[in-house]
Amino acid sequence: MKKLVLAAVAAVALAGCGGDDTAGNLTVEGNVRGLKKGVLYLQQVADTSLVTLDSVVVKGNGEFRLTSPVDGADIFYLYLDKADNNQLNDRIVFFAEPGTIRIDTEWDAFESEAAISGSAANEKFAEYRKIQSRYHVQQLELARAMGELQQPQDSAALDSLDRVGQRLTLRSYLYALNFALNNTDSHLAPFVAITEVSDANPKYLDSIYQALSPAVAESKYGKQLKELLSEQRSQAENPD
Template sequence: MRKIVFAFAALAMISCKEEKKEGNLHIKGNVEGLKQGTLYIQKIVDTALVAVDTIVIKGNSHFESHLTIDSPEMLYLFLDRGETNSIDNNLMFFAEPGNMTIDTRLDSFFAAAKITGSENQKLFEEYRKIMSRYKNTQLSLTEEKLRALQFKRDVSSDFDKKNSDNLKRKYLMAINFALNNKDHDIAPYIALADIYNANIKYLDTIDKSMAPKIAQSKYGKMLTKFVAERKQAEQKQ
């Protein structure tokens, strides 16, 4: 009898391990040049980053992870380099169920990253590239203002207007990108992450335009709740 109990216990343990290994998201990758260190796959829970998997690298720079996610969401690959300090140690990626690959290098962890296997990640990279134009314009305007202040020159009279116009174009581009990709989880993510303080009518439009499947996803539900709360708060003002 005891042998039978132990056998069932062993089978249960194996079953649990296999279930954990399978999941619905399989990530494999390589950090070229990494001989020793620890990789953490993290997600945001409430307002904190929480590790959902820990991978210790010793000699072999390839890594693999099996996770379960309810719907596509932004995850973070964090590299603990040990004694070597670097600000280039965090890589965000839009995960979705299926097989994903993350290949990068130790000496350029963020910039050299190539991520495949996620349609939302492709859209996120496209969106980030578009947004970089407006970010660069804002940096140029700020640099121009700082130089004027440094050398005690008058700041350009149209500085505020240029800055405001750039910000408006940035917001409109983000709104249009979300609306044009309403069938993907990137739409509610952009609304929540980048334009949460935009006019409520724009957020409401994005919320109502989402495909039914997206509306029931993690970010879709969050956006619907956020819009409802903002509407309620603004009505009280």
């Protein structure tokens, strides 16, 4: 019994030392205003499959609470099945660590009206997505403009738009690299490096990894970045 008490005290002490990637429970609570009936799911991608960590049936009141053990900071999803045969605007993506995060939103604007609080990592995630979404919108507008051009008369204009597209892609890529380099104390740094710029020059990825805080370096994505760098070094040493 004494050993169990000591173990519990040690776990609490570790949780208070700022290592927010320590395995523990993630609790998601909040309110879906206007929701009278539906099912909310806390989800995560595991081994390329979307799995449900917890769920709750909502009846007459939009207040909810979901909880599940998690391995550390990662991408999670709050999915609403409101039985309206509409697959749009029903899933909120967020980045969170073990602890409590709050999500308040509207049943008929579930994703677009979501207000998320309680996670410093998610604030960084929202900042990153906001900038990248601007590049994405510009790329969509550019693709539409290119599609409206008539060949071969507009070949010069098409070439010009293609160069604009290449510059947009480069700006988006450089933003991702700079974001990771400037946020090495956040779990978002290795996440962005792995998911957005894994094909970057190894020296840039190594600069990101070397600057990570110890806690972030030992996180899921920190370890994946280390493995990626190891693979790149191995390929460079053995090109055949």
